[in-house]
Structures are given as C-alpha cells and as structure tokens.
Amino acid sequence: MGQHLRTGRPTRAEAIELEQRLREAALEVFSERGFDGATMEQIARAAGISKRTLYAKYPDKRELFAKVLPWAMSTLNWDEPRLDDAGADLPAALLAIARTAVARAVDPQVARLTRIAMGEAHHFPEFAEAAHSMTWSPRLRSVVEVLERHALAGTVVVDDPELAAEQFLAMVSGFPAMLAAFGLRRDPDDEERHLEHAVALFLDGVRTR
Structure with missing residues (x-):
C-alpha cells in the first residue's frame, strides 16, 4: 500500500480516518504475527503511513497493542x-x-x-x-x-x-x-x-x- 502523504495539519475527519486505518492495520498485523512477531515498521506499512507518523501517535508497540485490543473488543x-x-x-x-x-x-x-x-x-x-x-x-x-x-x-x-x-x-x-x-x-x-x-x-x- 502506498504512503498517504500530505502537507499541513490534518483536519479532524482526516485524523479520525487515520486513527481508524491505523488501528485496523495494527490489529491485522498482531493477528497474523502475534505481539512478539509484529513490528512497528510492519504496522506503519500496513496502515500506509510513515514510521515517524506512527511513533508520533504511539511511542512503542506495547502502548499501541494495549489500545488496539480493547478498542477492537468494544466495537x-x-x-x-x-x-x-x-x-x-x-x-x-x-x-x-x-x-x-x-x-x-x-x-x-x-x-x-x-x-x-x-x-x-x-x-x-x-x-x-x-x-x-x-x-x-x-x-x-x-x-x-x-x-x-x-x-x-x-x-x-x-x-x-x-x-x-x-x-x-x-x-x-x-x-x-x-x-x-x-x-x-x-x-x-x-x-x-x-x-x-x-x-x-x-x-x-x-x-x-
């Protein structure tokens, strides 16, 4: 999937769409590879974003996983x-x-x-x-x-x-x-x-x- 690049501050709708795409991509990678086998690079690639963007939102893999699973269950x-x-x-x-x-x-x-x-x-x-x-x-x-x-x-x-x-x-x-x-x-x-x-x-x- 290609990188979704833009300039300037994202709109609220774009931010929501990005977060949704990121969580879905992270869930898919964690499902396929488990927590230990998944990498932030793989998740960024699956979401179509840069690693820099991913780390700006989630500083490490543990914090991302801790957010993604409860979110998935709640949906x-x-x-x-x-x-x-x-x-x-x-x-x-x-x-x-x-x-x-x-x-x-x-x-x-x-x-x-x-x-x-x-x-x-x-x-x-x-x-x-x-x-x-x-x-x-x-x-x-x-x-x-x-x-x-x-x-x-x-x-x-x-x-x-x-x-x-x-x-x-x-x-x-x-x-x-x-x-x-x-x-x-x-x-x-x-x-x-x-x-x-x-x-x-x-x-x-x-x-x-």
Whole structure:
C-alpha cells in the first residue's frame, strides 16, 4: 500500500480516518504475527503511513497493542435478546439470552480477538479485567435483571443474582467459546439441544420448591 502523504495539519475527519486505518492495520498485523512477531515498521506499512507518523501517535508497540485490543473488543456489539414482557416467561427469557450469548461467543471475530488476548495475557495481565467488562458485563446484566424480577415474584430463590448469572453464562457459552477459540463449532441443532439442557438444569437449581 502506498504512503498517504500530505502537507499541513490534518483536519479532524482526516485524523479520525487515520486513527481508524491505523488501528485496523495494527490489529491485522498482531493477528497474523502475534505481539512478539509484529513490528512497528510492519504496522506503519500496513496502515500506509510513515514510521515517524506512527511513533508520533504511539511511542512503542506495547502502548499501541494495549489500545488496539480493547478498542477492537468494544466495537463488537452484542445484540440484546428480545424478551417478551421483560422476561415474564423465565425459561423463554433465559433461552433467548443463552442463544445470543452463544452467538457472540462463537462469532469468528470474537474468537479471533479472544485468541489474541489469551496469547498475549502474559504481556498484558490487565486484559483479564477488560475482557470481563467488555464481554461478560452486558450479558450478566440481562440475566441478573431477569433473575431479580422472578426472585421478587417468588418463582425462584437466588441469594446472589450476579453469581447465579455468571454461573448460568458459563454453563451455556463457556464450552462453545472454547471450541470457537480452536476454530470449531457445534452443529446448530446440537447447539440448541445443549442450550435447552443447560437452561433446564439451571432452572432446576433456582426454582422455588
């Protein structure tokens, strides 16, 4: 790719476009070569900018990587499940949340970023906390809200809704996410069977006796 040269101070739109192009190029290089194998020169070339421009924005590779991965994770939207009457039907609500959680877990881009984060965790221990806030928190909130509603109605007994929500998500999406990290995915019918079984098992543990 040729160098994008210009004179004078870039406009705001140009600066935004440059940053977007730079982050996408850095993500691609880090994906292909890993943190240790990637170089600032390779990233500058992929972005079509000079090394001088790159170093002016990011003084070293570590700072660039620490910015790029959380940014990439934050751009992946999670489709909130559509819950009839705010989750009044508990089994249907949990199954809807489970389906969207698994769909995100096995998304190729999510799996790709997960592999990068796991591979470089020894360099960036802070990614563990960031990954939790960017991938688990939105889903946790949905499950917690449904469980709290049904606990108030007396249909379930849940002493710690957040802990129960985390355990539920681990049941439904933990193993599919691990498979996706290795480039594997269950057959859709088989995945649905596993989801229905996990939801039923979870409900057996929280329903009022």
